Amino acid sequence: MTAEVTVIIPTHNRRVLLKRTLHSVLAQRDVDLVVVVVDDGGSDATGAAVAELGDSRVSVVRHGRSRGVAAARNTGIEQAMTPWLAFLDDDDLWAPLKLRAQLDALSADPGTGWCCTGSVNIDLQCRVTRCDEPPPVADVGDLLLRQNMIPGGGSGVLVSRELTREVGGFDEVLSNIADWDFYVRLGLRSRLATVRRPHLGYLVHPQGMAHNVDKSVREYGYLDVKYAAERQRRGVALNEQEWTAYLAGLAYKGGQRWTGMRLHAELVTKHRHWRSLRSIGLGLSPERVRLARLRRPDPALPQGWAEEADGWLTPYRHGWLE
DSSP: OOOSEEEEEEESSOHHHHHHHHHHHHTOOSOOEEEEEEEESOSSOHHHHHHTTOOTTEEEEEESSOOOHHHHHHHHHHHOOSSEEEEOOTTOEEOTTHHHHHHHHHHHOTTEEEEEEEEEEEOTTOOEEEEEOOOSSSOOHHHHHHSOOOTTTTSSEEEEHHHHHHTTSOOTTOSTTHHHHHHHHHHHHSEEEEEEEEEEEEEOOTTSGGGOHHHHHHHHHHHHHHTHHHHHHHTOOOOHHHHHHHHHHHHHHTTOHHHHHHHHHHHHHHHOOTTHHHHHHHHTSOHHHHHHHHHSOOTTOOTTHHHHHHHHHGGGSSSSOO
16 A cells, blocks of 8 residues: 655664653654654664564654754655655654645645644643644745744654755754744745644654754754744734744743743843743752753643643553653
8 A cells, every 4th residue: 555654763872761651652653654764873773673563554764863853854855756755753643644634634624735733832741831732824835934933843844845846845054943934934835734633742842853952043043034024025024033932931940940041031021021030030949840840831731732632642651761
């Protein structure tokens, strides 16, 4: 049977997390898929770990040296022969019906060339801490020129291979926000289909690439220049307040307390965001208080999302990371 979807997973020295992630991919229901794992110059015998699975749907392509996540995704794109491509980071998890729901959403609106799903943030024990819903509209070009509105980083999108190649794949200058840049170009070219369910578990942990705040700041400057003319033509401005708040949250979760406090101070002085005063106070709190607050579930979770996500995340809670 011919596969419909190629799942592209870049990885670097995360074989334990990768095995858990692959389990969630191979558990997808009602879809024919193949998986391309791109080992980006790792040294932990990722290829041997994948071979142990004994699943012919999964292949490994290896970079002799690390070339970055964008280049790894592009290598996967080059290997793909299916009409649809799905991207997944090596530490995130999918609900069993994630791909099927996205294919159905795309079929229901033939004018769309890509699809995203709702996402829940999880910790290493797969506890749900917050959620992100898809954008409320299908024409997302202007929204994405302002800020990244696609949930789940680089792990929630299903895209046609044709559209992926039309927009040129991933910009290899970028890493932390390479997904946002890719989504901007998709949004400027095609309408977006959405699945408004929590079908992605987005792992937030201090070792995650996104927690390199300084690199994200540099890449943001690059993105600012890259799309300056397009934003001017459309009358769109970057949402710097939202970006700074996002970075401050990453800094706190990554243990970079002083960086987080500095960013919250910038939100107060530059944007008059008074709620950041409370966040600065949190930064001055004892570590146990700060950690307890950061682990507290988001009270604004949509009704039923936490319970639905808990249902499919439960099998990944114990025994996978030992």
